[in-house]
Amino acid sequence: MAIPGSKSLTNRYLVLAALASEASVVRKPLYSRDSQLMIAALRQLGAVIEPIGAPGPFGADLSITPIPEGPAADARRPELCHIDCGLAGTVMRFVPPVAALLNADTTFDGDPHARVRPMGPVIHGLRDLGVTVHDEGSGTLPLTVSGTGSVRGGTVRIDASGSSQFVSALMLAAVRFDGPLVLKHESDGAGVPSLPHVAMTVEVLREAGVNATRISDTEWRVEPTRMPGLDVTVEPDLSNAGPFLAAAMVTGGTVSIPDWPSHTTQGGDHWRSILPQFGGTVDLAGGVLTATGPAQLSGVDLDLSEAGELAPTVAAMCALATGPSQLRGIAHLRGHETDRLAALRTEINQLGGNVAETADGLIIDPAPLHGGLFHSYDDHRMATAGAIIGLRVADVSLENIGTTAKTLPDFSRMWTTLVNHGA
Numbered sequence: 001m002a003i004p005g006s007k008s009l010t011n012r013y014l015v016l017a018a019l020a021s022e023a024s025v026v027r028k029p030l031y032s033r034d035s036q037l038m039i040a041a042l043r044q045l046g047a048v049i050e051p052i053g054a055p056g057p058f059g060a061d062l063s064i065t066p067i068p069e070g071p072a073a074d075a076r077r078p079e080l081c082h083i084d085c086g087l088a089g090t091v092m093r094f095v096p097p098v099a100a101l102l103n104a105d106t107t108f109d110g111d112p113h114a115r116v117r118p119m120g121p122v123i124h125g126l127r128d129l130g131v132t133v134h135d136e137g138s139g140t141l142p143l144t145v146s147g148t149g150s151v152r153g154g155t156v157r158i159d160a161s162g163s164s165q166f167v168s169a170l171m172l173a174a175v176r177f178d179g180p181l182v183l184k185h186e187s188d189g190a191g192v193p194s195l196p197h198v199a200m201t202v203e204v205l206r207e208a209g210v211n212a213t214r215i216s217d218t219e220w221r222v223e224p225t226r227m228p229g230l231d232v233t234v235e236p237d238l239s240n241a242g243p244f245l246a247a248a249m250v251t252g253g254t255v256s257i258p259d260w261p262s263h264t265t266q267g268g269d270h271w272r273s274i275l276p277q278f279g280g281t282v283d284l285a286g287g288v289l290t291a292t293g294p295a296q297l298s299g300v301d302l303d304l305s306e307a308g309e310l311a312p313t314v315a316a317m318c319a320l321a322t323g324p325s326q327l328r329g330i331a332h333l334r335g336h337e338t339d340r341l342a343a344l345r346t347e348i349n350q351l352g353g354n355v356a357e358t359a360d361g362l363i364i365d366p367a368p369l370h371g372g373l374f375h376s377y378d379d380h381r382m383a384t385a386g387a388i389i390g391l392r393v394a395d396v397s398l399e400n401i402g403t404t405a406k407t408l409p410d411f412s413r414m415w416t417t418l419v420n421h422g423a
């Protein structure tokens, strides 16, 4: 089962290409709602982004002409830019610092639920860098960034315990700051979640020729750099491989995913260590990852702080396991597309499950499940969690499977193919 490109890599490459000093090519990008929103946002800010060449199985490569620097930028931009963030964390967090570099006002808003996703550390970080941001005190969307054409750089302290994206956002835009950015995470003890995503940011910056450094798990530094154009190929989305691998796990079947990278910063690479804990076997040979499910799924005790976006898929497997499970380190999932801890507890329990929330995760005890309606809460990973449970429990209906378009518009067709013909 071939998986389209990584959302996280696609949207990072797009942002960096928009900030480079020459044209770039991004090969095998993801085409999904989140990446289309990113493309639309960067176009609004003056980047020219066009498909090039014959489309591959998942769409065409993209050429990106960067946002011009200085007064030339004004010619390419509408007078007042409005950016629709949808429900995309990468758009609502990564684009405001880019807008801060322009001599213009840019407004940001999104889906109704986007207005409750945390934005405070991006807003405060920008203000500490001298940028004017109007948010009416809410710390959320909607907001306006009033750029003056430059951002000075310096040392910024933020509390990034709510999302690693706060760190990535400031680091990506820092390539065009006037001076180096030193970014420090300071909290009352909670660390930065999803650290592989910060490592991904450091890696794509370095790949683009930027002097970016991880000093520790709470401190990073980026030197402003005139970046040449990028020519990069997006890896398959290993988090989106999850539901297909889970299908093998819950049915005792086998699923193979081609083009699994031998080195990656994607948190989805954690599948290789997570699936064996459920009793499955995983084999990576010749770039193909093959997972085979056990006769009975074991319960697991997992700290998912490094890969929280895998939690809904993991929770679906836990709900079908024969033993009790505990998922830890994922308090910040309450600020994702929906409050994922509450949503998973509610929906699995509605099917007869036995799920309890803890301060930082879920306890999922075995219980016989029955059919019913599984709600998605406009969350692509809730929808796919329901699909996994539906493989084992009769008469489970999913509300709004179309929400998978956020990162995998082809999910329904791929799932139907897998279920009917195998992979």
Ligand SMILES: O=C(O)C1=C[C@@H](OP(=O)(O)O)[C@@H](O)[C@H](O)C1
Pocket: 007, 008, 009, 089, 090, 162, 163, 164, 165, 168, 193, 194, 197, 308, 309, 332
């Ligand atoms: O930077 C990124 O591309 C992402 C970082 C993570 O965010 P959190 O740190 O908020 O979990 C992840 O869950 C999200 O899906 C994508």
Ligand SMILES: C=C(OP(=O)(O)O)C(=O)O
Pocket: 087, 088, 089, 090, 309, 336, 337, 381, 407
């Ligand atoms: C948390 C997620 O997305 P976002 O990039 O919108 O934060 C996700 O895809 O699981």
